[in-house]
Amino acid sequence: MMSDFLEEHSPFCILSVGSGEGYNDLSFIEMLSKAGGVKPNKPQFLERAIEPDKMKLEAFRVKVENLPENLKSRADIELEWCPMTYQEYVEQKKKDDVKFDVVHFFHSIYYVVNIETALEHCVENELRPRGVIFSITQDGNSPYVRYGKVFSSQGFVLSPGSYYSNTDVTDVAKKNGWKYVECSGETTTCDITAIFDPSSVAGNRLLDFLTQWVNIRQTASQESLQKILNFWENESFEDGHGRKVVKFQTKTVVIFKGI
Numbered sequence: 001m002m003s004d005f006l007e008e009h010s011p012f013c014i015l016s017v018g019s020g021e022g023y024n025d026l027s028f029i030e031m032l033s034k035a036g037g038v039k040p041n042k043p044q045f046l047e048r049a050i051e052p053d054k055m056k057l058e059a060f061r062v063k064v065e066n067l068p069e070n071l072k073s074r075a076d077i078e079l080e081w082c083p084m085t086y087q088e089y090v091e092q093k094k095k096d097d098v099k100f101d102v103v104h105f106f107h108s109i110y111y112v113v114n115i116e117t118a119l120e121h122c123v124e125n126e127l128r129p130r131g132v133i134f135s136i137t138q139d140g141n142s143p144y145v146r147y148g149k150v151f152s153s154q155g156f157v158l159s160p161g162s163y164y165s166n167t168d169v170t171d172v173a174k175k176n177g178w179k180y181v182e183c184s185g186e187t188t189t190c191d192i193t194a195i196f197d198p199s200s201v202a203g204n205r206l207l208d209f210l211t212q213w214v215n216i217r218q219t220a221s222q223e224s225l226q227k228i229l230n231f232w233e234n235e236s237f238e239d240g241h242g243r244k245v246v247k248f249q250t251k252t253v254v255i256f257k258g259i
């Protein structure tokens, strides 16, 4: 039973990498505490949040001070704030520090620089025996990830980590012989019609996001820009209202330590 499990692991320790404003972190704790059912004692959670953007961390802190009643009545939550990058966190990590039941990367593994060393560090130095890693990323077949693969060989991808997907995570798990499961996440539809209009400010911003490049319209050659636009044109489909849309899907990978 989940409630017994939470009682045995009290406080239930979570390491959140790239927590942002903590929206998904609190939903995750709420989900765990709901799965625990009603018990006389509320489950205790200790979360360490690593987030280099101090404004986001402050927004998360304010949220924790004003938790909604339904979460406050279900769980006792203590937070440790780490205003730093994951890399800085690993450098200052002490051997006898707390070990965690869960390490999660909710859309943040893109920033760890080397996915293999990051996951190995978590399994060896952050997780308790039988702890788990949760990673949420884009699906390997998503057009966004395909863009990264096609264009990195052409020198258009500044940061290959931005395009990490579930398959990069499972490749590391397979290489290390770790048990893992994969689950499909949410699918979102994105209207990219505006990226084909050079005068659209929103379209140019979206094109910069999709290519992870600042002012790509101004900085790329005409030939390269055309290749990029052709790629997105081919990936898109008409939605029946004259709009060009693409679908993005997320995937969750759960890695189990020691089983």
Ligand SMILES: C[S@@+](CC[C@H](N)C(=O)[O-])C[C@H]1O[C@@H](n2cnc3c(N)ncnc32)[C@H](O)[C@@H]1O
Residues within 6 Å of the ligand: 017, 018, 019, 020, 021, 022, 023, 024, 050, 051, 052, 053, 056, 084, 085, 086, 087, 105, 106, 107, 108, 111, 112
């Ligand atoms: C796409 S957001 C995801 C935020 C949150 N986990 C969520 O699910 O909403 C990625 C977060 O990672 C943070 N980040 C960027 N570089 C990082 C690094 N080197 N180490 C840790 N976090 C980083 C960003 O500031 C941002 O808040």
